[in-house]
Amino acid sequence: MKVGFELGTFVWDGGPAAMGRTVADVAAIAEDAGYDLIGVGDHVWQGPHAGGPQAPELECFTTLGMLAGLTTRCRLAPVVAGVHFRAPALLAKIVTTLDVLSGGRAMLGLGAGWYADEATGMGFPFPSLxxxxxxxxxxxxxxLRLWAGDERPYEGRHYRLERPLNVPQSLTRPHPPILLGGDGRKTLRLVARHGDACNVYPGPDLADKLALLREFCAEEGRDYDTIEKTCVFPFAVEDDGTGAGELTEQLLEWSAAGVDTAIGIVSGQNPVRQLEIIGDKVVPAVAGA
Incomplete structure (x- = not known):
């Protein structure tokens, strides 16, 4: 099993003045400890589950761009980009740029979004689900049309492009991997149709979700085994290492259920210490699973 992490909260020691140094330290630990993926949540307000709008929140792709310059190995992904924040062509250009500047390590994480107060508060459109x-x-x-180099006009219900042109193209061919966030029927159907990875929430129905994805893959003519199965959840270990054993056991259980990559949400005032402990005690313990 591969292990990645998501920077989802930013109440860090030292406050805003130290955030650049913290991101740099996180990048160094990720590279040294063998983490596979670094994700950043895509919000402009912090969610109500983590302090709400008054809590700090760094912009996703700016942070990923900094991480790209500080790493050489880890994959980089928004986990996941809200579809309502950016026009599709701009999103494709951003991910292409991240891929080019990182040497081919970008992913497109995409989802339908959920935080209505954030959108209306900041002036983003937020239509029905x-x-x-x-x-x-x-x-x-x-x-996909932009990454394929297909410049024919695109006419959809929500978007219209007279000339879909993307230069330079991504280094990753045919395109950066597409990870779709969420585990409902609509999302899993989109994974089977367009995705390279799914990002589900682990729970007692995990096997049922993956079985449904397998069913949709068969209907769409996709090879289920070529889709990376990821799950996202909060990491919870103490600064003295307490909880690392339980986390290892949980990851091994999910690996046995068919999960390829675990993406842990890192929180707390000292994310570097969290990542050091998990990188030392958990990442190598599950690497062969």
């Missing part, structure tokens, strides 16, 4: 799912599928179609 049904319409946002339509936007996700059209965004994928636009991104």
């Amino acid at each position: 049904a319409r946002r799912f339509e936007m996700v599928e059209e965004t994928l179609q636009v991104c």
Whole structure:
């Protein structure tokens, strides 16, 4: 099993003045400890589960760009980009740029979004969930057309492009891997149709979700085994290492259930210490699973 992590909260020691140094330290630990992926949550407000709008929140792709310059090995991904924040062509250009500047390590993480107060508070459109799912599928179609070099006009319900042109192209061919966040039927159907990875929430119904994805893959003519199965959840270990054993056991259990990559949400005032402990005690323990 591979282990990655997501920077999801930013209440760090030293406050804003130390955030650049903290991100640099996180990058160094990720490279040295063998983490596979670094993700950053895509929000402009912090969520209500982690302090709400008054808590600090770094912009996703700016942070990923800094991480790209500080790393050489780890994959880099928004976990996951809200479809309502950016026009599809701009999103494709951003991910392409991240891929080029990182030497081919970018992923497109994409989802329908969920934080209505954030969107309305900051002036972003936030249509109904049904319409946002339509936007996700059209965004994928636009991104794939741009990455394929297909300059024919695109006409969708939500987006229109007269000339989809993307220069330079991504280093990763045919395109940066597409990870779709969420584990409902609509999302898993989109994974089977367009995705390279799914990002599900682990729980007692994990096996049922993966079985449903396998069913959709068969219907879409996709090889289920070529899709990376990832799960996202909070990392929880103490600064003295307490909890590392339990986390290892949990990851091994999910690996046996079919999960390829675990993405842990790192929180707390000292994310570097969290990542050091997990990198030392957990990452090597599950590497062969």
